[in-house]
Amino acid sequence: MAVRILYMFSLRASGGRRVREGGVVDGPLAGVRVVEVASWSFVPSAGAVLAEWGADVVKVERLEGGDPQRGLVATGVVPEAESGVDYLIEQPNHAKRSLAVDLEHPEGRRVLLDLCARADVFLTNWLPGPRRRVGIDVDAIRAVNPGIIYVRGTGQGVRGPDAERGGYDGSAFWARAGTVDQLTLADDPYGPTQPPAFGDLIGGQTIAGGIAAALYRRAATGTPSVVDVSLMAVGMWMMSPSIVSQRGRPGPSQRPPTRQEAPNPVANRYRTRDGRVVHLVMLQAGRFWPELVRAIGRPALADDPRFADAEALRRHHGEARAALEEVFAARTLAEWRSVLASVEGVWAVAQTPAEVHDDPQATANGYLAEVAAAEGPAFRLVANPVQFDESPPTFDAAPSFGEHTDEILGELGLDTDAILALKIAGAVL
Numbered sequence: 001m002a003v004r005i006l007y008m009f010s011l012r013a014s015g016g017r018r019v020r021e022g023g024v025v026d027g028p029l030a031g032v033r034v035v036e037v038a039s040w041s042f043v044p045s046a047g048a049v050l051a052e053w054g055a056d057v058v059k060v061e062r063l064e065g066g067d068p069q070r071g072l073v074a075t076g077v078v079p080e081a082e083s084g085v086d087y088l089i090e091q092p093n094h095a096k097r098s099l100a101v102d103l104e105h106p107e108g109r110r111v112l113l114d115l116c117a118r119a120d121v122f123l124t125n126w127l128p129g130p131r132r133r134v135g136i137d138v139d140a141i142r143a144v145n146p147g148i149i150y151v152r153g154t155g156q157g158v159r160g161p162d163a164e165r166g167g168y169d170g171s172a173f174w175a176r177a178g179t180v181d182q183l184t185l186a187d188d189p190y191g192p193t194q195p196p197a198f199g200d201l202i203g204g205q206t207i208a209g210g211i212a213a214a215l216y217r218r219a220a221t222g223t224p225s226v227v228d229v230s231l232m233a234v235g236m237w238m239m240s241p242s243i244v245s246q247r248g249r250p251g252p253s254q255r256p257p258t259r260q261e262a263p264n265p266v267a268n269r270y271r272t273r274d275g276r277v278v279h280l281v282m283l284q285a286g287r288f289w290p291e292l293v294r295a296i297g298r299p300a301l302a303d304d305p306r307f308a309d310a311e312a313l314r315r316h317h318g319e320a321r322a323a324l325e326e327v328f329a330a331r332t333l334a335e336w337r338s339v340l341a342s343v344e345g346v347w348a349v350a351q352t353p354a355e356v357h358d359d360p361q362a363t364a365n366g367y368l369a370e371v372a373a374a375e376g377p378a379f380r381l382v383a384n385p386v387q388f389d390e391s392p393p394t395f396d397a398a399p400s401f402g403e404h405t406d407e408i409l410g411e412l413g414l415d416t417d418a419i420l421a422l423k424i425a426g427a428v429l
Contacts, residue, residue, distance in 0.1 A: 026054055027052070027053045027388070027393075028388055029050060029053040029054040029055040029212075030054035031054075031056075032050070032054070032056070032215065033055070033056050033118060033120050033121070034047060034050050034055050034057040034119065034120065034121040034122075034123055035060060035112070035115050035116050035119045036057055036123045036124070037060045037112070037122070037123070037126060038059075038123060038126070038153065040067070040069050040092075040125070040168070040200070041069065041088070041200035042197075042199075042231060043124065043153035044067070044092040045091070045200055045204025046123060046203075046204040046205070046206075046207035047059065047123055047204075048091070048092050048093060048094055048384070049204060049208035049386075050121075050211065051096050051395065052094075052095060052384050052393040052395055053388075053393075057095070057096040057097070058096065058099050058408060059093060059096045059399065060099050060101060060103075060112060060115075061101075061401060061402065062100075062101075062102070063100055063428070063429060067089070067093070067401075069088055069092075070086070070089055072088060073086045073088070073089075083377070084376060088197075089398050090371070091381055092204065094396065096398065096399055097403070097407070097408060098400065098403045098405070099402065099404060099405050099409075100401060100428060100429030101428045102427055102428070103136065104134060105425070105426060105427040106427075108427040109135060111412070111422070111427065112136065113140075113141075114144075114412050116141050117145050118412075119145065120148065120215065121148065121149045121151060121214075121215075122148050122149070122150050123151045123207075123211075124151070124152060125153040125154070127164065127166055128158075128163065128164050138150045138226055142224075147218065147222075149211065149214045149215065149218065149224050149227065150226045150227070151226075151227040151228075151229075152226070152227070152229075153203065153207055153229055154167070154229075154230045155168070155171065155230060155232065157228070157230040157232060157233065158228050167231055167232070168200075169197065169198060169200045169203070169231050169235075170194050170199075171231075172231035173198070173202075173203070173235035173238075174199060174235070176232055176235070177231075177232050177236045177239055178235070178236070178239045178242060179238060180192065182239060186255075186258075199231050199234060199235055200231070203231050203234040205385070207229045210227045214227050242254070259321070260318070262317065262321070263314045264283070264285045264317065265313060265317050265321045265324060266282035266285050266345065267282055267283055267285070268280055268321060268324075270324055270325055270328035271325075271328060271329060272331060272332055272333045272335075272336055273332050274332045274333055276333040276349060277349070277350040278328060278333070278340075278350075279347060279348050279350060281348070285310045285313045286309040286310035286313065287310075288344070288345035289301075289302065289320075292345060295339060295340065296324075296339060297327070298323065298327055306319060306320070333349060337349070357380070366383065366392020366393075368381065369381055369392065369394055370394075371397050372396065372397065373397055374400070383395075402429035405429050406419055
């Protein structure tokens with residue numbers, strides 16, 4: 001029988017995590033300490049998920065400007081929101097603490113190693129070369145903490161000809177993994193533009209799940225894991241039905257059918273009179289066709305022999321689609337919401353992000369959390385999709401650059417004079 005080794009994690013200052021009455025940190029990862037040496041959105045978003053789950057996540061930022069994503073708004077690369085909130089920093093970095101340190105400085109690196117000696121997880125997206133140069137690869141971190149879980153987020157993985165190369169979700173997830181190919185229409189050779197952090201946030205959630213499994217394994221067996229997640233692997237997982245079904249097929253890529261080619265008319269999209277799009281997702285055509293056409297006021301279509309069952313609908317999908325197009329185009333979205341409300345088959349409206357922000361279903365489930373800003377009015381961020389015990393997460397805003405440097409150094413046992421000496425030496429902010 002395997003010996004079960006239980007790691008007891010002492011609680012620390014709450015940072016941005018949820019706190020119950022009496023100052024006790026809440027969440028399934030309460031007491032877990034995470035050191036994050038990462039930037040942009042892919043790996044930092046994993047840290048945000050862990051923080052929502054109760055972990056104390058220290059974001060280690062470089063001394064010159066911190067996470068480079070902080071500069072996108074300041075330099076005008078990304079427009080600032082009307083509220084003044086930098087959402088590209090807030091979304092992947094909320095609920096953390098920020099430590100600004102120069103890892104090239106011997107004393108700065110010593111601070112990081114001291115922090116890692118007390119941590120449960122080390123999380124990074126630095127490339128192999130810089131990690132080796134600064135001395136934060138697996139062996140270096142394990143030298144001060146043999147039991148730490150070491151986590152790498154990469155572009156293309158840790159082996160192979162491109163292991164040393166960087167990657168963003170726009171390259172490794174969107175382009176290389178086949179995602180954009182499957183979303184490209186025949187008359188658009190370039191394909192759609194990827195939304196911001198599209199693969200990054202999926203990848204971050206994946207990393208967080210891997211860390212949770214590694215924590216369980218360590219608690220059960222005493223074995224610490226090295227966890228690897230790449231953007232390319234995440235993209236391939238998302239595209240796996242297309243990838244595995246097309247292996248060895250010659251010629252051009254087999255893309256999903258267009259609206260005109262779709263064999264199931266009740267698993268298709270239809271425009272309303274006011275230009276909105278309703279998605280019908282009724283996969284069992286024979287089952288849902290009679291109910292739908294009666295609900296929309298065309299009962300004769302239920303008895304039409306062309307549409308008698310699923311096979312007949314497949315053979316005559318063009319005629320069935322044309323009939324539905326005509327009907328849907330006759331009413332507004334508001335009217336269709338009322339008509340379809342009692343239909344058993346699944347459907348949804350193609351909403352804008354602004355509509356999703358105010359969707360009553362998202363509000364009822366706590367999918368957006370209200371966050372208090374250091375200055376100005378509160379704002380909302382999307383919470384990670386996992387909830388525990390029917391409780392939506394609550395959390396604070398992302399830290400300002402180096403906001404918690406003194407606090408964290410104090411927790412490492414440094415007094416005011418020692419902290420001041422590090423600042424004078426240029427090791428910390």
